[in-house]
Structures are given as C-alpha cells and as structure tokens.
Amino acid sequence: MIDVKLFCTKCNKEFSANQVHIICDVCNEALEVETVKQGKICEGNVLEQSIMERYKAFFPWLPIDHETSLGEGFTALVESKKIAKELGLDKLYFKNETQNPTWSFKDRGTLTGVLHAIKLGYKKIGTVSTGNMAVSVAAYGSKANLETFVFVNKSMAAEKLNPIAIYDPHLIKVEGDYGNLYYKSLEIGKENDIYFINSDVPFRVEGYKTLAYEICEQLNFEIPDYVVVPTSAGGNIRGIEKGFEEFKNAGYIDQVPTMICAQASGCSPIDKAYHDEEENITRFENPHTIAHAIENAFPPSGNQVLRKLRQKGGLFVSVTDEEIVKAQAMLAKEGLLVQPASAVPLAAVKKLREEKKLKGNEKIACVLTGSGLKYTAAFEKHDLKSTDCKLEELSTFITKNY
Amino acid sequence: MIDVKLFCTKCNKEFSANQVHIICDVCNEALEVETVKQGKICEGNVLEQSIMERYKAFFPWLPIDHETSLGEGFTALVESKKIAKELGLDKLYFKNETQNPTWSFKDRGTLTGVLHAIKLGYKKIGTVSTGNMAVSVAAYGSKANLETFVFVNKSMAAEKLNPIAIYDPHLIKVEGDYGNLYYKSLEIGKENDIYFINSDVPFRVEGYKTLAYEICEQLNFEIPDYVVVPTSAGGNIRGIEKGFEEFKNAGYIDQVPTMICAQASGCSPIDKAYHDEEENITRFENPHTIAHAIENAFPPSGNQVLRKLRQKGGLFVSVTDEEIVKAQAMLAKEGLLVQPASAVPLAAVKKLREEKKLKGNEKIACVLTGSGLKYTAAFEKHDLKSTDCKLEELSTFITKNY
Numbered sequence: 001m002i003d004v005k006l007f008c009t010k011c012n013k014e015f016s017a018n019q020v021h022i023i024c025d026v027c028n029e030a031l032e033v034e035t036v037k038q039g040k041i042c043e044g045n046v047l048e049q050s051i052m053e054r055y056k057a058f059f060p061w062l063p064i065d066h067e068t069s070l071g072e073g074f075t076a077l078v079e080s081k082k083i084a085k086e087l088g089l090d091k092l093y094f095k096n097e098t099q100n101p102t103w104s105f106k107d108r109g110t111l112t113g114v115l116h117a118i119k120l121g122y123k124k125i126g127t128v129s130t131g132n133m134a135v136s137v138a139a140y141g142s143k144a145n146l147e148t149f150v151f152v153n154k155s156m157a158a159e160k161l162n163p164i165a166i167y168d169p170h171l172i173k174v175e176g177d178y179g180n181l182y183y184k185s186l187e188i189g190k191e192n193d194i195y196f197i198n199s200d201v202p203f204r205v206e207g208y209k210t211l212a213y214e215i216c217e218q219l220n221f222e223i224p225d226y227v228v229v230p231t232s233a234g235g236n237i238r239g240i241e242k243g244f245e246e247f248k249n250a251g252y253i254d255q256v257p258t259m260i261c262a263q264a265s266g267c268s269p270i271d272k273a274y275h276d277e278e279e280n281i282t283r284f285e286n287p288h289t290i291a292h293a294i295e296n297a298f299p300p301s302g303n304q305v306l307r308k309l310r311q312k313g314g315l316f317v318s319v320t321d322e323e324i325v326k327a328q329a330m331l332a333k334e335g336l337l338v339q340p341a342s343a344v345p346l347a348a349v350k351k352l353r354e355e356k357k358l359k360g361n362e363k364i365a366c367v368l369t370g371s372g373l374k375y376t377a378a379f380e381k382h383d384l385k386s387t388d389c390k391l392e393e394l395s396t397f398i399t400k401n402y
Numbered sequence: 403m404i405d406v407k408l409f410c411t412k413c414n415k416e417f418s419a420n421q422v423h424i425i426c427d428v429c430n431e432a433l434e435v436e437t438v439k440q441g442k443i444c445e446g447n448v449l450e451q452s453i454m455e456r457y458k459a460f461f462p463w464l465p466i467d468h469e470t471s472l473g474e475g476f477t478a479l480v481e482s483k484k485i486a487k488e489l490g491l492d493k494l495y496f497k498n499e500t501q502n503p504t505w506s507f508k509d510r511g512t513l514t515g516v517l518h519a520i521k522l523g524y525k526k527i528g529t530v531s532t533g534n535m536a537v538s539v540a541a542y543g544s545k546a547n548l549e550t551f552v553f554v555n556k557s558m559a560a561e562k563l564n565p566i567a568i569y570d571p572h573l574i575k576v577e578g579d580y581g582n583l584y585y586k587s588l589e590i591g592k593e594n595d596i597y598f599i600n601s602d603v604p605f606r607v608e609g610y611k612t613l614a615y616e617i618c619e620q621l622n623f624e625i626p627d628y629v630v631v632p633t634s635a636g637g638n639i640r641g642i643e644k645g646f647e648e649f650k651n652a653g654y655i656d657q658v659p660t661m662i663c664a665q666a667s668g669c670s671p672i673d674k675a676y677h678d679e680e681e682n683i684t685r686f687e688n689p690h691t692i693a694h695a696i697e698n699a700f701p702p703s704g705n706q707v708l709r710k711l712r713q714k715g716g717l718f719v720s721v722t723d724e725e726i727v728k729a730q731a732m733l734a735k736e737g738l739l740v741q742p743a744s745a746v747p748l749a750a751v752k753k754l755r756e757e758k759k760l761k762g763n764e765k766i767a768c769v770l771t772g773s774g775l776k777y778t779a780a781f782e783k784h785d786l787k788s789t790d791c792k793l794e795e796l797s798t799f800i801t802k803n804y
Contacts, residue, residue, distance in 0.1 A: 071478020143737030176793025391578025
C-alpha cells in the first residue's frame with residue numbers, strides 16, 4: 001500500500017492520511033483524498049471480484065480485505081424508455097443503489113471507511129445517523145468484528161431503531177441538539193479511539209467513486225451528459241464526481257458528466273446558497289420534507305459542493321414534496337420502489353425539462369439511493385387501490401371488469 | 403428462438419410450451435421445461451450484461467428483452483469465516499438474494515415467467531401470493547407494461563398490501579379458502595387470457611437456474627458440497643438443482659451439489675413426508691411459523707422435491723422458530739439482515755452439524771431468499787438493546803463504559 005495525502009477542499013492545506021482528519025483546522029472545510037492520476041480497471045470476471053478488487057488501482061492506499069466486504073456495489077443501471085419518452089429525453093437511466101447489502105448507497109462508503117479504520121489499526125468505529133448510514137455502519141462493523149457505536153436522536157421511533165439494533169452495535173440515543181452531535185462525535189472519537197465514519201469523511205467519500213466507475217463500464221464508457229444525485233451532507237455527489245474525474249485521468253472517458261445537485265424544497269441549503277449567489281451555505285431554517293434521508297439543514301460538505309459544481313458548470317435544483325411523491329409513483333410504475341429521497345432526482349429532471357433547462361436530447365443518469373422499504377410512511381401519500389371480492393365470484397368479477 | 407417441450411415430473415408426459423401448462427392432466431404433478439443439454443456462458447463484462455444475456459444459451463427458447471429486466475441477479479456470494487469456524491465447517495457461503503430489484507429471489511423467476519408470457523403474446527399476467535412474489539410480479543408487470551393481477555388474502559394487513567399496491571397492479575383481496583386460490587387462479591387465467599406466474603409454474607422455475615449458474619462462476623466452478631434452500635412451494639430448490647444439472651451437462655462442473663430442503667417445523671410437509679417415508683406429501687395441519695414466507699401447507703411441487711432429492715441423496719431438515727430467530731441474529735452479526743424464512747438454511751446447517759449429519763469438512767452455500775425489511779414484526783423476537791444518554795454527558799459515558 002502506498003501512502004496518500006489529504007487536502008483541504010478550500011485552502012488546499014495538506015494533511016496526512018495516517019491519522020483521522022475530517023475538517024481543515026484552518027478553514028473548517030471538508031478534506032478530500034488526493035485524486036488518482038492514473039489507473040487501470042482490474043479486468044476479470046466481475047462475479048469473482050469485489051468492487052475493491054476490480055478498482056484497486058484507484059484505491060492504492062487501502063487494504064483489500066475479504067472479511068470486510070458484504071458484496072456491495074455492482075448494482076444495476078436500469079434504462080427507462082417509458083419515462084424518457086414521457087419527458088422527451090434521449091436516454092434515461094437509474095442507478096439502483098437499493099441493491100446494496102443494506103439497501104442503500106451508504107455501503108460503498110462504509111466499506112472504504114472501515115478499510116481505512118482497519119489500516120490505521122482502529123478496533124472501534126462509529127457514526128451519527130438517523131437512517132441508512134446507521135444501518136450500514138452497524139452491518140459492516142459487525143462483519144469486520146469492530147466495536148461499533150451508533151449515535152441516534154433520542155426521539156427516534158422503534159421502527160427505525162430496530163433495523164440498526166439487530167446488528168448489535170452500541171446504539172446510543174442522545175438527548176440534546178442533534179445538529180451538534182456530528183461535531184461532538186468527532187471529538188469523542190479522538191478521545192476514545194473511535195473512527196467516526198460520518199457522512200462526508202474523506203474515506204467514506206472515496207467509496208462513492210465506485211458508483212461512477214460502474215456507470216462508465218455499464219454504458220461501455222459512453223457516459224451520460226448529466227448525473228443527478230439527491231444531496232444531503234454532500235459526500236455522495238462529491239465522491240461520484242471524483243470517480244468520473246479519475247476515470248478521465250485514466251483515459252477511460254473524455255469528459256466528466258455535468259453533476260446535478262438535487263434537493264427537497266423543504267430542506268435545500270445548497271440550492272438556496274447557489275441561487276442566492278452566496279459563497280457559503282447557511283443553516284436551513286425549519287427543515288421539513290418527506291425526503292427525510294436528505295433532510296440535512298447544514299450539510300458539512302455543502303460549501304464544497306457549491307464550489308465544485310460552480311467551477312464545473314453543475315446544476316442545482318430543488319423540488320417540492322408533491323413533486324417527490326409523484327416521481328416516486330412514476331418510478332414504481334417502472335418497477336422501481338425507492339424511498340422519497342431517491343425520487344428527488346427524477347422530480348428534478350422533470351422540473352428542469354419543464355423549465356427548458358434540459359433541451360430534451362440529453363442522456364441522463366439518476367442515482368436511486370435507498371429502498372422504498374426504508375420509509376413505509378410514504379405509502380400513505382399515495383392513493384393506493386385494492387378491490388374486495390369473494391372467491392366464488394372472482395371469475396365473473398374478472399371477466400366483467402377487465 | 404427454438405421450440406421447447408415440457409415434461410411431467412412424474413409420468414414424463416410431454417406438453418407443448420406454446421400454451422400455458424402448469425400441472426399434468428394425467429397425474430396432477432408439476433411440469434418442467436426440458437433440461438438444456440449443452441450451452442456456453444456468454445463471456446463478456448457482467449456489468450454490461452443482464453442474466454438473460456450472459457446465460458442465454460440456457461434459455462434458447464426465451465426472447466431477450468431489455469424492457470423487461472430490472473437488473474435482477476448477479477447477487478453477492480458472501481463468505482462467512484466467522485460462522486464457519488463456529489460451526490466447524492470448511493467453507494460457508496451465503497447467496498444474498500436480498501440484493502435483487504424487489505429484494506427477494508422471486509425476481510429471477512418472475513423475469514423468465516414474464517418473458518414467456520410476452521413470447522406467447524399475453525397482455526395480462528397475474529399471481530397468487532402473500533408476500534415476495536406479489537411484490538415481484540407487480541413490479542415486473544409494471545415495467546413490462548402488462549396488465550397485472552395480484553390475488554391476496556382478504557385479511558392481509560395494510561403494511562403488506564402497500565408495497566404491492568405502489569406498483570399499481572389490479573390488487574384483489576379475495577375472501578374464501580386461500581388454499582384453493584392457487585388452482586382457482588389457473589382456471590381464471592385460462593378463461594381470461596391471464597398468464598399466472600405462480601410459485602412453481604415451469605417458466606418461473608427456469609429463472610432460478612441462474613442462481614446456480616452464478617454460484618458456479620462465483621466459486622470459479624469449485625462448487626459447494628451442499629446447497630441449502632428454504633423450501634415452500636418447491637419451485638426455487640427445483641430450479642437451482644436444475645441449474646447445476648445443466649452446468650454439469652455443459653461441462654462446467656463434474657457433479658451436482660447435494661441439495662438440502664430446509665423447512666420450518668411449524669410448516670414442514672415435505673420434510674415430514676420424507677421422514678414418514680411417504681411417496682406423497684399431505685396437507686400440513688395448522689401451519690404456524692415465524693418464517694411466513696415459506697408457510698405453504700400443501701406445496702404444489704412438494705412431491706417432485708421429494709422424488710428428486712430422494713433420487714439424488716438430498717437431505718431434508720426442519721427447524722423450530724426459536725432456532726430460526728437465533729440464526730437470524732447470527733446472520734445479522736455477520737452483517738446480513740434477512741427475513742426469518744431466509745435464516746432457515748443456517749439454522750438447518752447448525753442442526754445437521756449438531757446431529758453429526760454434517761461432518762464438518764464440508765463446503766456449504768445457503769440461499770438467503772429475502773430482505774429482513776420485509777417482515778419487521780420479527781424484530782420483536784429479538785432482545786434489541788439501546789442506551790439513553792444526554793449530549794453533554796456523552797463523552798464521559800463512552801470513556802467510562804467502553
């Protein structure tokens with residue numbers, strides 16, 4: 001394993017990756033692992049590989065550890081001709097991250113975070129989360145035999161706690177300002193030798209690069225014009241963009257797709273800062289959206305997403321809960337059941353088309369971040385239908401009505 | 403596309419596949435598609451293929467239709483050294499079918515069923531199910547633009563109905579003897595031109611072959627000694643066994659793994675018939691198990707599973723709800739969250755080891771059929787723990803206790 005450096009995404013200050021660094025001590029901005037300048041896909045049968053084996057050239061500073069993988073990644077890229085036609089697009093794809101081991105994109109980043117923790121000799125990991133990430137870290141912590149700390153909000157309902165608790169982590173319901181817990185956890189981690197793999201820590205963000213690599217391969221390197229990502233802390237969209245950059249460096253693609261940062265109107269601090277022409281995001285007041293999984297009022301990577309997408313000509317868009325629910329139904333009619341946050345990209349594409357910001361000849365990939373089974377309360381927002389019938393009348397009923 | 407024949411699994415009577423045939427009109431036994439005698443894997447990058455493209459030589463009589471696929475299959479095979487060591491096994495693998503598009507193994511069979519329906523010109527499909535299969539057929543029906551009928555039990559709770567209804571099928575809650583509905587649906591299908599892709603219809607069973615093909619590839623053709631399948635109607639274990647047979651015919655493997663039919667003691671008609679040395683199964687009285695997904699009191703392929711496994715030296719085992727819950731917890735500690743039915747194979751392996759029917763030097767693959775998010779009531783059977791703590795006391799609390 002070679003050594004690797006981290007850089008501040010704003011002031012470019014250099015940090016060693018031999019310690020856990022998450023935020024720049026000068027400007028408090030997100031750190032990032034240096035970009036891989038060259039690399040080759042490890043050819044071979046994907047069925048015999050893990051994502052870390054196939055793309056190891058792009059993670060030269062991480063160990064490959066079979067005991068850590070749960071078979072994350074290599075998720076399907078599903079084309080929808082139906083919705084593409086309806087919206088007047090050339091090609092529309094959905095990257096179905098609900099097919100990961102804990103049914104969300106988080107697993108990719110949890111894996112690389114855990115591998116970095118193992119490399120540094122940590123025996124304890126942790127996270128602060130209310131949903132997908134908590135489940136993912138609990139699962140990978142168990143698999144890797146690491147003592148695992150999950151901090152959640154005290155008010156969390158049992159139905160959301162159970163799918164975390166089943167993996168048997170130290171699950172701690174914390175009473176107090178949840179917004180503070182992210183930063184508090186980093187302090188606690190330092191004091192107690194716990195590696196907190198929070199939402200945008202550099203070695204979590206690295207894992208999301210693989211999502212971009214796979215899209216490239218799945219489309220035989222004829223990449224999309226746009227990639228749309230539901231954006232919360234900002235780690236996922238940063239990682240995906242970096243993945244495309246690295247495949248460009250490696251000569252696999254000629255350019256990087258334009259990234260679209262898609263948020264819910266009920267909590268859209270990055271979109272707001274962009275349209276207000278601010279340099280930095282500010283805390284979003286009274287956040288409230290059905291897309292809980294991306295309801296982050298003060299995203300730690302928000303400023304970096306702003307900077308990066310501005311520099312590259314990316315787009316920012318936010319959509320209402322009503323538009324999200326409609327997009328969720330459209331996806332279900334295409335056989336894809338996602339949690340509301342994952343319907344945000346399709347709602348965003350629809351809106352951009354209606355506003356003519358997308359011309360209609362584009363090739364677009366939307367990232368479906370998490371399974372529809374994760375947030376069942378959303379079903380109530382839909383007008384779901386069923387009919388009653390007696391067994392002896394069933395035949396007549398069907399013949400008459402259909 | 404070449405023509406294909408169906409045969410009765412008992413009397414060997416031949417049927418044409420140009421019509422929907424499910425049961426032999428002579429002996430009422432399950433029909434099966436003729437075994438493929440030779441074939442080659444379509445080499446190429448798995449990331450650019452669907453399972454039907456990669457294994458098309460083994461489905462020469464089905465169309466390949468990109469509009470139908472949701473990216474099913476190519477699920478992970480996860481090795482557990484931890485549990486293997488605990489149980490004293492050489493190698494233990496889990497085939498994680500929860501990574502399918504609707505988070506259960508059903509998607510493989512639904513795909514092939516839908517493709518056969520399309521080939522025969524059907525515009526309507528249907529199924530009778532209380533869970534995984536209903537969700538799967540509703541999803542694929544939507545994707546393929548087929549009118550889709552799902553018959554469920556009248557007493558079905560809203561929480562189980564919603565994940566079916568969201569795909570917008572004709573969802574019909576039927577009042578009457580649910581056991582009769584399977585056969586009634588086949589009549590209704592004939593009368594109304596609806597192709598019912600029920601649990602063990604021949605072209606559904608075909609889809610499960612791909613699970614075996616993948617295990618072979620994932621282990622570089624060094625196949626397991628045993629493959630353990632949670633068994634309900636019997637379609638899945640039949641399909642998997644047939645897949646291994648076909649790969650043997652094709653020269654990829656030298657022998658077929660020994661199949662283990664794993665059932666819940668609360669509903670184990672096939673295991674019972676085997677141990678009672680009966681030729682045929684009988685309806686299991688008062689079925690009741692936490693493993694709902696395999697609670698089938700009178701499995702339509704039960705007799706064929708009995709015949710086939712007897713002929714080949716397969717094993718039959720049933721496990722209690724207590725053993726199932728324990729196995730579910732063991733799997734979670736390995737990072738795998740499954741529904742209770744999917745914990746049955748591990749519980750079965752543990753039991754067979756304790757009874758010394760497995761010697762301990764074996765290589766075993768267990769099929770994890772469906773996601774733990776599918777049946778959340780099972781969480782209540784576990785002693786799930788969490789701790790409360792105030793934010794300002796968190797640091798001290800962690801330092802003191804861990």
